[in-house]
Amino acid sequence: MKVIIIEDERAAVRNLISLLNEVRPEAEVVTVIDSVAGTLEWFAEHPLPDLLFMDIHLADGSAFEIFEHIPLSCPIIFTTAYDEYALRAFKVNSIDYLLKPIGQADIEHALQKLEHLHASPPSGTQHEQELLQLMRLLNKKESFKSHFLIPVKGDKLLPVPVEMIRLFYIRGCQVKAVLNDRSEYAFTQTLDELTDCLDPAHFFRINRQYLISREAIKDIDLWFNGRLSVNLHHFTPSEKILVSKARVGEFKEWFSSSVR
Template identity: 40%
Template sequence: MRILIIEDENPAANRLIKLLKPYFPDAEIIGNLDTITSTVDWLETYPHPDLLFCDIQLADGNSFEIFKKVKLSTPVIFTTAYDQYAIQAFQVNAVDYLLKPIDPKDLERAVAKFKSQQLKSGIDLGMIKELLEPKAQTFKSRFLVKYGEKIQSIPVDQISFFYSEERITFLQTHEGKKYVIDQTLEQTEQQLDPKEFFRINRKYLCSLASVDEIFTYSNSRLKITLNHCEDKDILISREKVQEFKSWLDQ
């Protein structure tokens, strides 16, 4: 974090730096600017700071001239011996307006207000970013199955298809081995990459590699056979035909 102090009185600038250290122990505090000209030059040369402390009466004029010459979105805490500029101060990103000599309690309040605003801003930006960026969805890479007294982990790329029979869901590998899995076909479908697996009908969820043959069938339906599958009458409804063809053609 970088904090810039604009102050034409060295003792006041040094005291402010000392007061700020406990609140921003890791911050880079720049405190050697004391005129409108030097401040404008600095702001046009270097990246803008995260927080700005600014006296109003400087050696070469009123510091509000700085904000007329440089477009700033940096939060500002004004420090001044005069109270007549308060309204004008809050027109230029002012977080607070502190009267000299600065009361540590007033500074603590101003810093708390700044940190609160930064926190809210960070949350808002995070939410916006989360909404705008597509979430990277993760899919299962293996399924845990029980085989007799043994437990095995079957990689997804070894699975030919899933099917449901009498409310039990089965997993079948490319080698033709069958295993029971403890979840529904609907739950299984949500866990798999849709580029690799397709829900053919209420009974079958197949992998791309499992599709053996495809035939046209009555009423604009399709009939398919799956590798190592005993069921030779697997039908795809007319409503799902185009989706199935698109899946094959991706």
């Protein structure tokens, strides 16, 4: 299988090639192109590959501009951090739409889908169902909180972007948030409610007492009985923050996936 990668982030290219080598070592990456102009030049002189991996946001414009100039009839797997392009991607021969950061399971699933489609092309009804599922996913992602209004000093509301929050924790019956400047604020929501309204790509529920962001983690100690002990940059708890043995695998996968 001959593959072309259209991507302008070197780290993303390295990650994608590494993942392909793991899940489909027989795949040959013919070339890597980092721009709209470069893509147009390449396909003016070369045949289509068996598969294209294409980032939507390139250095010199949107990848969708490419389709205005040349017909790319080969299968395409889009890779991007921007959900709003999903439905448009499906209109231009897309096999799948992978949101960064991309993991091995994402690549494996997309390639299995490609192989399945080669063996049995989907009916219009099946394709419509896949689009509906994607729309539900995007609607869920769009509902995640990006800001909070935190009551302070009784008569003021402090607007706080989620990016400034490093962790939430419970002390007694009170939920508190710790910001990147180490300031703390009380929240009226429960930790369960906060877990549901925050993007799981950014926050992980370590245990019943802690919901933390990746940026809060200083280092991690191996602990007894297969558990992990998490040490934080912005907060020193009175007890160990432990990840249970049952969630260690999930935690490692979340942490290593990196924030997009």
